[in-house]
Amino acid sequence: MLEYTWPGNVRELKNVVERAVYRLEKIEGPITVLELDPFDSPWRPRTASELAANPEPGVLRNDLRTWLDEQERLLVERAISECGGNRKRAAERLGLTYDQLRGILRKHQNDPE
Numbered sequence: 001m002l003e004y005t006w007p008g009n010v011r012e013l014k015n016v017v018e019r020a021v022y023r024l025e026k027i028e029g030p031i032t033v034l035e036l037d038p039f040d041s042p043w044r045p046r047t048a049s050e051l052a053a054n055p056e057p058g059v060l061r062n063d064l065r066t067w068l069d070e071q072e073r074l075l076v077e078r079a080i081s082e083c084g085g086n087r088k089r090a091a092e093r094l095g096l097t098y099d100q101l102r103g104i105l106r107k108h109q110n111d112p113e
Contacts, residue, residue, distance in 0.1 A: 017031075020034050020035070069108070075094070076108070
């Protein structure tokens, strides 16, 4: 409580304490949780800086295009690795033509040719 800046002054402090009292499970128990932001919600969209600072598993950290490109790159690399470096078999495994696979590799700058 001492580290919080209390921008709403005494009224904000009063509201925080009231919310804590209303949410007590046992009347005799001590108040252990103070919810400083009444609008804080796990479903509220997070800003890009919040996501970068505290990423959650399963949450997209990039825009959709960047995420899709990353998934495409990882899938192609995995297929090539599992096929022992044989790009033709990797392309077949991915349901691509050899030329399509080479285009993806060039796009991600993984093609040494």
